[in-house]
Amino acid sequence: MNQRHSISMTVNGEAITMDVPVRMNLVDFLRNELGLTGSHVGCEHGVCGACTLKIDGEMVRGCLMLAVQADGCTITTIEGFADDPRSDRLQAAFERNNALQCGYCTPGMLASALDYIEAGGSTDRTAIRQHISGNYCRCTGYQSIVDAIAQTIEEGQKS
Amino acid sequence: MKASDFSYENPNSLNAALALLANQDGDVQLLAGGQSLMPMMNFRLAAPDTLVDLNGVKELQFIQETETSIEIGAMTRYVQLEQSPLVTQHIPLFAKALPHIAHSAIRNRGTIGGSAALADPAAEMPALLIALGATLNLQSLTGQRSVLADDFFLGLYETTLADGEIIESISIPKLASTDRTGFYELARRHGDYAMAGVAVVDRVVGDLASLRVVFFAISDRPVRDQKMEDLLQRPSANDEQQHLKEAIGQLEFHGDLNADAATKQHLAGVVLNRALKEMET
Ligand SMILES: Cc1cc2nc3c(=O)[nH]c(=O)nc-3n(C[C@H](O)[C@H](O)[C@H](O)COP(=O)(O)OP(=O)(O)OC[C@H]3O[C@@H](n4cnc5c(N)ncnc54)[C@H](O)[C@@H]3O)c2cc1C
Ligand code: FES
Ligand code: FES
Numbered sequence: 001m002n003q004r005h006s007i008s009m010t011v012n013g014e015a016i017t018m019d020v021p022v023r024m025n026l027v028d029f030l031r032n033e034l035g036l037t038g039s040h041v042g043c044e045h046g047v048c049g050a051c052t053l054k055i056d057g058e059m060v061r062g063c064l065m066l067a068v069q070a071d072g073c074t075i076t077t078i079e080g081f082a083d084d085p086r087s088d089r090l091q092a093a094f095e096r097n098n099a100l101q102c103g104y105c106t107p108g109m110l111a112s113a114l115d116y117i118e119a120g121g122s123t124d125r126t127a128i129r130q131h132i133s134g135n136y137c138r139c140t141g142y143q144s145i146v147d148a149i150a151q152t153i154e155e156g157q158k159s
Numbered sequence: 160m161k162a163s164d165f166s167y168e169n170p171n172s173l174n175a176a177l178a179l180l181a182n183q184d185g186d187v188q189l190l191a192g193g194q195s196l197m198p199m200m201n202f203r204l205a206a207p208d209t210l211v212d213l214n215g216v217k218e219l220q221f222i223q224e225t226e227t228s229i230e231i232g233a234m235t236r237y238v239q240l241e242q243s244p245l246v247t248q249h250i251p252l253f254a255k256a257l258p259h260i261a262h263s264a265i266r267n268r269g270t271i272g273g274s275a276a277l278a279d280p281a282a283e284m285p286a287l288l289i290a291l292g293a294t295l296n297l298q299s300l301t302g303q304r305s306v307l308a309d310d311f312f313l314g315l316y317e318t319t320l321a322d323g324e325i326i327e328s329i330s331i332p333k334l335a336s337t338d339r340t341g342f343y344e345l346a347r348r349h350g351d352y353a354m355a356g357v358a359v360v361d362r363v364v365g366d367l368a369s370l371r372v373v374f375f376a377i378s379d380r381p382v383r384d385q386k387m388e389d390l391l392q393r394p395s396a397n398d399e400q401q402h403l404k405e406a407i408g409q410l411e412f413h414g415d416l417n418a419d420a421a422t423k424q425h426l427a428g429v430v431l432n433r434a435l436k437e438m439e440t
Contacts, residue, residue: 003166022167044160045198052264059264064197068167069214133349134262
């Protein structure tokens with residue numbers, strides 16, 4: 001048995017209609033069917049945050065949703081954040097602070113950080129750490145990531 | 160790993176979901192927020208033949224007020240509870256506890272009904288529901304019944320839910336502004352499952368006036384202890400700490416991946432004292 005469903009959705013501004021196996025999760029669909037390999041797959045059980053993406057305006061785990069559940073939804077992946085000036089500033093701050101090494105966690109980390117910044121999050125380091133507590137980074141030790149997020153918020157307040 | 164194959168059903172009414180649950184052959188599972196079931200499916204700890212997705216059943220997503228209670232549809236997500244003015248006003252315990260449940264990306268999907276049905280002994284929600292004196296309203300094709308949260312949770316991932324039943328909604332008696340609540344949990348990292356936690360509700364007025372203390376993440380189910388509640392309601396004596404320690408010593412502790420039983424016994428005392436202290440201020 002290999003059950004399939006037809007789904008339609010908007011991904012990074014583009015309308016898409018496709019036939020998908022019902023058991024395929026959303027992040028595998030985006031990576032393998034649409035070639036959007038910016039969202040990463042780490043743990044496949046919701047713990048690492050590498051697959052974090054935006055669906056109908058809310059951050060979710062791409063590994064804990066089925067592609068069929070995204071029927072009719074609007075999805076933004078890390079590729080889609082590229083046009084957002086706030087995302088540009090954040091990415092520059094990540095680079096400046098060495099807030100990435102292997103880059104595996106980075107797309108999910110940027111997505112969570114953007115969510116925090118857009119919600120008006122403060123530069124309080126504990127609050128930042130709490131917000132990104134659902135995103136694992138095995139390289140940086142987090143310090144530089146918190147620096148990058150705090151600096152982006154400070155820059156936003158100045159401009 | 161990836162989930163094994165299944166048939167996917169996406170009903171748009173509770174009746175249609177109930178009919179699918181009752182009439183499909185094999186292992187039929189309901190999909191709520193998927194924040195526990197999807198990991199289990201990806202690990203093949205769960206391999207349903209049919210998945211009945213409740214996300215299209217909009218009649219299960221509501222937060223309403225009656226004179227005495229807040230009625231919450233089973234498919235209401237944590238984030239909706241966090242953002243609801245009704246919940247903030249009448250169930251302040253939720254406002255204290257919800258930020259400790261997982262991370263915001265998980266709270267955007269996870270539901271109150273899913274957490275109750277799962278009955279994870281380390282989860283906050285079952286303990287909160289018992290502490291608040293909540294009632295779960297269960298629906299099947301053949302009828303409706305209501306079960307007190309006290310009687311709903313039977314053990315590790317075990318509840319009184321029968322085959323063919325869906326949690327439809329949860330009724331929570333409103334707290335009065337003079338009632339007090341306390342919540343404290345210790346986790347290794349913010350958002351992780353707790354090593355030990357406790358919810359306290361002290362209702363001072365009305366028919367429900369009582370003090371409730373419910374621990375989570377210490378045993379195979381939420382733990383409420385009448386003796387400890389009686390003890391805490393008596394005017395505090397000099398040896399209260401000793402009595403509390405003895406009462407805690409009589410509870411049944413189960414170790415898990417986070418901490419062994421002895422550590423949990425120690426931490427139970429720590430979280431209780433911190434929750435009580437928070438209530439005094
Ligand atoms: C990384 C991570 C961290 C987490 N941390 C915590 C934490 O700290 N504390 C915590 O409490 N939880 C935590 N969770 C779990 C999360 O809270 C889950 O969302 C919740 O336990 C289950 O709710 P759900 O809506 O996702 O249910 P699902 O996963 O969809 O379903 C769970 C079970 O309940 C059944 N079910 C669902 N709805 C109903 C219904 N209405 N009637 C009958 N049966 C139903 C399903 O069939 C399934 O068996 C975490 C999850 C992840 C991935
Ligand atoms: S791959 Fe989804 S959270 Fe790890
Ligand atoms: S940069 Fe390697 S995991 Fe974060």
